[in-house]
Amino acid sequence: MSLIDTIAIGDRFGAWTVTAKGERLISGRSRRVCFCRCDCGTDLSIDAYSLKSGVTTMCRTCSNRIKANMGQRLTHGGSDTRLHGIWCSMRKRCNKPDSQDYHNYGGRGISVCSQWSDFADFRDWALANGYAPHLTIDRRDNNGNYEPSNCRWIGRKAQNRNRRDNIRYEWRGKQMLLSEIAEITGLPHDLIRRRVRRDGWQVERAATTPPGTRWQHEGRYNDIGL
Structure with a gap:
């Protein structure tokens, strides 16, 4: 089966609609072609390969009109x-x-x-x-x-x-980011974050304990915030 045999009357390729199939002379040889009509009403005979591969999807007039419109849209500068x-x-x-x-x-x-x-x-x-x-x-x-x-x-x-993946903590009746809590308390954000996320402190304690405070844990002293 040749390529043109896979095309039926009424098939659409872009703005082209196949209205008939027949033959015409191309470079002195008779070739089977599809007779097509563009949505604008222009008729043209087109070879099967150009239709199937998308080489042509509309007549030249319509193509030039679209290009002109695109050019106008790009003039926004x-x-x-x-x-x-x-x-x-x-x-x-x-x-x-x-x-x-x-x-x-x-x-x-x-x-x-x-x-x-x-x-x-x-x-x-x-x-x-x-x-x-x-x-x-x-x-x-x-x-x-x-x-x-x-x-x-x-x-x-x-x-x-405002990121969706930000973690908010309950602090003094509000859901807040650690960075917001740091701004209010004046403590370094990195310090509060380390206390809460690494050391497991409660937010209230992490946000109110001054930097450098020594606290005992498992029989030894640790310096926080130094």
């Missing part, structure tokens, strides 16, 4: 900006399974709203809602999508605190 990089990264981690972060975003069902499929629209929202070069985009609801009602611009420090 922001392709080399930090904001454009943020937009690309956001879409990549939500839409491309080969992205190293996809499992935390697209893999969990998080998507980018259709309104932001065009960079110019995303840029306009960002500039109208507090974007600055030192800020990063953040979702208020970590299980929600990237969309205007769920996004804001915050500093890197705040962004890190």
Whole structure:
């Protein structure tokens, strides 16, 4: 069976619909071809290989129109900006399974709203809602999508605190990060973290015991925070 025999009348290849099959002269030889009609109404005879392999998916007029539209979309002039990089990264981690972060975003069902499929629209929202070069985009609801009602611009420090995998501890009636507790108490963050995670101290004790305090454990003295 030849390649053209695998194509049926009515099959679609891109914008082409096969309307008939027949023969025509190509370089002085009679060749079997498919007679096709583009969605715009243009008729053309095309060889089976070009249809099957995707060499052609539409007529030249439609192809030129799409290229012109793409050129217009690229005239936003922001392709080399930090904001454009943020937009690309956001879409990549939500839409491309080969992205190293996809499992935390697209893999969990998080998507980018259709309104932001065009960079110019995303840029306009960002500039109208507090974007600055030192800020990063953040979702208020970590299980929600990237969309205007769920996004804001915050500093890197705040962004890190909003990570899903951050561990919060009960301290004085609130769920807090150890870094937040350290800021309130004035003790070094590394000291509090070491006391709680390595030495097994209760948070209240770790956050209120001054650095350098000696305490006895299993018959010996240990210096904490020196």
